[in-house]
Structures are given as structure tokens and as C-alpha cells.
Amino acid sequence: MSKTYHHGDLPKALIAAASAIVEEAGVEALSVRAVAKRVGVSPGAPFRHFASRDALLAAVAGQAMERLATAVEAGQLKTDADPLEQIRMIGTAYLRWVAEHPTQFAIISQRNLVPLEGTARKQNDAIRDRMMALLTMARSHGHLRHDADPAAVLLSCRALVYGLSRMLIDGHFPEWSPEGDPLDWMQRSLDHFIRDLRPGPGQEAGE
Amino acid sequence: MSKTYHHGDLPKALIAAASAIVEEAGVEALSVRAVAKRVGVSPGAPFRHFASRDALLAAVAGQAMERLATAVEAGQLKTDADPLEQIRMIGTAYLRWVAEHPTQFAIISQRNLVPLEGTARKQNDAIRDRMMALLTMARSHGHLRHDADPAAVLLSCRALVYGLSRMLIDGHFPEWSPEGDPLDWMQRSLDHFIRDLRPGPGQEAGE
DNA sequence: TCCAGATGTAATCGGTGATTACTTCTAACC
DNA sequence: GGTTAGAAGTAATCACCGATTACATCTGGA
Structure with missing residues (x-):
């Protein structure tokens, strides 16, 4: 199978997906589940890399900054x-x-x-x-x-x-x-x- | 009993409670349930007077404005x-x-x-x-x-x-x-x- | 008096952030 | 090269939220 169990670089992919969601639908539309779904990963997976929704948002913000x-x-x-x-x-x-x-x-x-x-x-x-x-x-x-x-x-x-x-x-x-x-x-x-x-x-x- | 079934002026009480919550814990802490609980009314009651959380927030904002x-x-x-x-x-x-x-x-x-x-x-x-x-x-x-x-x-x-x-x-x-x-x-x-x-x-x- | 409408209740739905126990894979070590 | 520790992802679950609906209760005017 082409898809490995481990994602190549999930944190980066999460930030990118989160940025895209924010850009498309605004800040309030950002949810951990939506980001996980967009990346094609389970709803809880992002929490391995970001302690909370706000932490994910902070990463997106840091990049934007x-x-x-x-x-x-x-x-x-x-x-x-x-x-x-x-x-x-x-x-x-x-x-x-x-x-x-x-x-x-x-x-x-x-x-x-x-x-x-x-x-x-x-x-x-x-x-x-x-x-x-x-x-x-x-x-x-x-x-x-x-x-x-x-x-x-x-x-x-x-x-x-x-x-x-x-x-x-x-x-x-x-x-x-x-x-x-x-x-x-x-x-x-x-x-x-x-x-x-x-x-x-x-x-x-x-x- | 001193407490009547109908609240005297629920809309006003809701706005007051919502304002207090916002003042104490910030905008993001405002939830319809919390306001209802504070006023001592069922969680769904506020929706009789405000169509949504945002509508309630708008009322608070109008007053502040x-x-x-x-x-x-x-x-x-x-x-x-x-x-x-x-x-x-x-x-x-x-x-x-x-x-x-x-x-x-x-x-x-x-x-x-x-x-x-x-x-x-x-x-x-x-x-x-x-x-x-x-x-x-x-x-x-x-x-x-x-x-x-x-x-x-x-x-x-x-x-x-x-x-x-x-x-x-x-x-x-x-x-x-x-x-x-x-x-x-x-x-x-x-x-x-x-x-x-x-x-x-x-x-x-x-x- | 009595009924119609306004007001509040209770139960419920789908969505969310967050936690937990578990499974799967990777990579480093002997 | 096989073993294993730990990183990474999964699945199930909890509590909370906004919102809707069906129902119970009160109030005021005909």
C-alpha cells in the first residue's frame, strides 16, 4: 500500500491544513476534527503534536506572523x-x-x-x-x-x-x-x- | 411559593447575566447554558427570546455600544x-x-x-x-x-x-x-x- | 370562566475539545 | 539481523455546547 501508517510530517501537514481552513472559512471555522479530516487522519491524532486547539492555532499564527x-x-x-x-x-x-x-x-x-x-x-x-x-x-x-x-x-x-x-x-x-x-x-x-x-x-x- | 413559573423579565435578566459573564471571564466564556444557569432557568429557555448565542451577544454588545x-x-x-x-x-x-x-x-x-x-x-x-x-x-x-x-x-x-x-x-x-x-x-x-x-x-x- | 398565546421545561441531536487505552510502525542498539 | 523501546496514529469515550422539538405551565383578555 502506498499509504504508510505513519504520516510523513503530520505537524507540518496539520499547520498547512489549518491555515487553509482559516483562509477559506475564517478563524471560528477551525476545529481539530476538521483539520484531522482534511489531512486524512483520526480526530485524536493532532493532539499528539498540539496540546490543544489553541496550540494549533498558535502555530498557524506564528507562521502568518x-x-x-x-x-x-x-x-x-x-x-x-x-x-x-x-x-x-x-x-x-x-x-x-x-x-x-x-x-x-x-x-x-x-x-x-x-x-x-x-x-x-x-x-x-x-x-x-x-x-x-x-x-x-x-x-x-x-x-x-x-x-x-x-x-x-x-x-x-x-x-x-x-x-x-x-x-x-x-x-x-x-x-x-x-x-x-x-x-x-x-x-x-x-x-x-x-x-x-x-x-x-x-x-x-x-x- | 415566591418563585413564579414565569420569570419577571427574562430578556433583561439574560442580558445582565451575559454581560456579567463576559465582564468576568471574557467573550469566549459566554455560553447560552451558562447564562441560563446563572439566571436559574432551563438551558433552552433563552432561545425563546434570543434566536442564537450570537443574538444574545449582539444584545449585550448593543448595550455596551x-x-x-x-x-x-x-x-x-x-x-x-x-x-x-x-x-x-x-x-x-x-x-x-x-x-x-x-x-x-x-x-x-x-x-x-x-x-x-x-x-x-x-x-x-x-x-x-x-x-x-x-x-x-x-x-x-x-x-x-x-x-x-x-x-x-x-x-x-x-x-x-x-x-x-x-x-x-x-x-x-x-x-x-x-x-x-x-x-x-x-x-x-x-x-x-x-x-x-x-x-x-x-x-x-x-x- | 375559559381558552389562546406566550413562556419555560425536558429530552434530544449533532458537533466539538479533550482524554484514555490500545494498536502499529520506526529506528536504534546489541 | 533480530529485538525492543518509544514515537505515532487509532478508536472509544466523556463532558460541554448550540440548537430544535414536543410538552407543560402560566397569564391576560373576551
Whole structure:
């Protein structure tokens, strides 16, 4: 018989199947039995490798998290560019990935559901540290208002992008931007925000 | 016997019990049976008043939503104040309520889980319209950069406050602001954001 | 008074996460 | 190369859940 008793790499197959189910039918549709059935294994088999449904979900989330981090890292290429422009690129890559993989983002966003750890944790920290470095650089180059607090600005950047992302997957855009593509609005919001960080040419305020 | 066969007002009691359970043990701990047991009624009884678990949850959410909207409305008193300051007050009231009622906020944030309707819907629209009016007013008074797009700024305001709120309940603050009270950081982020909307005194950029 | 409809009960179904005892296979060791 | 320890998968089972149905009970208006 071609099918061996032991599955080649059940954990990997389980994560893949679970990812597929989540992608197709949402997080709430994920059940251990469904995953087992999809892989063609008994309902209890997954518990040999994942202690609980949440553990399986965490594995799926970990994978998704690394993908998001990788996409964001890929988004920031030109290292010699203006610091705030680099931050804008990071945010843009983030927003784009979320728009392309809404259900995956829905899983990874809740830390209480899925703790941040491993490779994803490191990538996340690296991105945050890079943003902080970019902001302090921007400040020292005079690209930020002179009285700006980089830590507060960092939090605002993160909150804005995260907020836009969650608004998208939580279905808030019909309320807050009735017309047009949500992704366009998200981009516009981000651009506006970054521009307002600069002390720049809004000076002749009176029109 | 003091206990009548018919419950006085079961729907209300069910919502109250459900709210309590959610407040105590989180959304995922909410089950129809648990609510029924808490009220002291048979497991199937709630279905006479709520077609499904989600319908019960929606009722709880609707109540929570009205409370949030009311809190926000209560936060904006001084009508003659500077428009951006008024927006800041709205955001502040929002953040404060979220920090005080995190689990309730967790329910009401997902529109796919709980559609926005009824009184809450009207309140929500009213707040959004008020914010839009404040922003256009701010722009015409020269309190916004002259090339600002009120619609984009509105979205940014909303996204920032919503993002901060979700970061709080999703447990992101340990990553993004290691020290200090999250609510303080949220407030600081909002203040910074509002201030950066002004064309104001950041002009002498070089320090 | 009495009956119709509203309200709560009891029993039940299918699905789920999780645990257990058991079977089957793999791989390392002498 | 045969034996065996343990990893991996199976099957049966438990308790819980949402939901449905048939039935019992109460309430208020004609």
C-alpha cells in the first residue's frame, strides 16, 4: 500500500491544513476534527503534536506572523532614503499585506490568543527598533517638529497603521469612509499622517 | 411559593447575566447554558427570546455600544472650545472608556460579529458627523494645514484612537511601550497627534 | 370562566475539545 | 539481523455546547 501508517510530517501537514481552513472559512471555522479530516487522519491524532486547539492555532499564527514581518522587511529597501519616507514604506507594506491576508491578520493580532514568540518575536522587535532609530534620525535631521517625542510618535505610527488594519478586518470602513477602496483610504490616511509629522511647508497656514 | 413559573423579565435578566459573564471571564466564556444557569432557568429557555448565542451577544454588545457612545458624548461639553481641542476630548473620552471596560469593547469592535444598528448606530453616526464638522471648521479657521483633507484626517483620528484601543485589549503595549501606564501612553500619543495636525509653532524646525 | 398565546421545561441531536487505552510502525542498539 | 523501546496514529469515550422539538405551565383578555 502506498499509504504508510505513519504520516510523513503530520505537524507540518496539520499547520498547512489549518491555515487553509482559516483562509477559506475564517478563524471560528477551525476545529481539530476538521483539520484531522482534511489531512486524512483520526480526530485524536493532532493532539499528539498540539496540546490543544489553541496550540494549533498558535502555530498557524506564528507562521502568518513571520510572513507579515517578512513582507514588511521586504517593503523597506532603499536605506538611504528620507527616514520618514522609510517609515511610510514600512506602514504601506504592512497595510498592503493585511489587505491581502485579512483572515491571517485576524489571528495574529490578538496576543492573548496567540503569544508573540520565536522568530516572529525577533522580527517584530527588529522592525520596532528600526522604526525608533528612523524616528530619532528624522528628529536629529530636522524632519520632525523640534519638540516631538520619538517614543510617542512611534506609538502613534504603530497605532495608526494597526488601527487602520483592524478597522478593515472588523468591518468599520463602511461607516468611516463610505466611498472608494478601503486600501486607498488607508494609504491616504497614512500619507497624511506622515506628512503632518514634518515641520514642513504647512507654515503659510492662512491659505 | 415566591418563585413564579414565569420569570419577571427574562430578556433583561439574560442580558445582565451575559454581560456579567463576559465582564468576568471574557467573550469566549459566554455560553447560552451558562447564562441560563446563572439566571436559574432551563438551558433552552433563552432561545425563546434570543434566536442564537450570537443574538444574545449582539444584545449585550448593543448595550455596551450605547454606553460607549454616551460616554463619548458626555466627554465633549464645552461647545465653544477650539475644534481640534474638542476632537481631542472626544478621543480622550473614548480611550478612557475602553481602558475602563476592555471586555465590553472587545465585543463591540467586531462588526461582523455584531452589526451596528439601532440607537447605537445613530449615536455613532452623530459622533462621526460631529467630528467631520469640527474638522472642516478647524480647517476654515486655519487650525489645520491649508492643504489638509478633512476626510483623510477624520479617518486618521478614528484609526489612531481605535488602534490604541485595540492595542490595549489585544495586549500589544508590552511590545510598543515597555514602561509606564498604557493609558498615559495612549493619551500622550493622541495629544501628540492632535498637535501635529496644527500648522502651528513647529515652524522653527532647526531647534 | 375559559381558552389562546406566550413562556419555560425536558429530552434530544449533532458537533466539538479533550482524554484514555490500545494498536502499529520506526529506528536504534546489541 | 533480530529485538525492543518509544514515537505515532487509532478508536472509544466523556463532558460541554448550540440548537430544535414536543410538552407543560402560566397569564391576560373576551
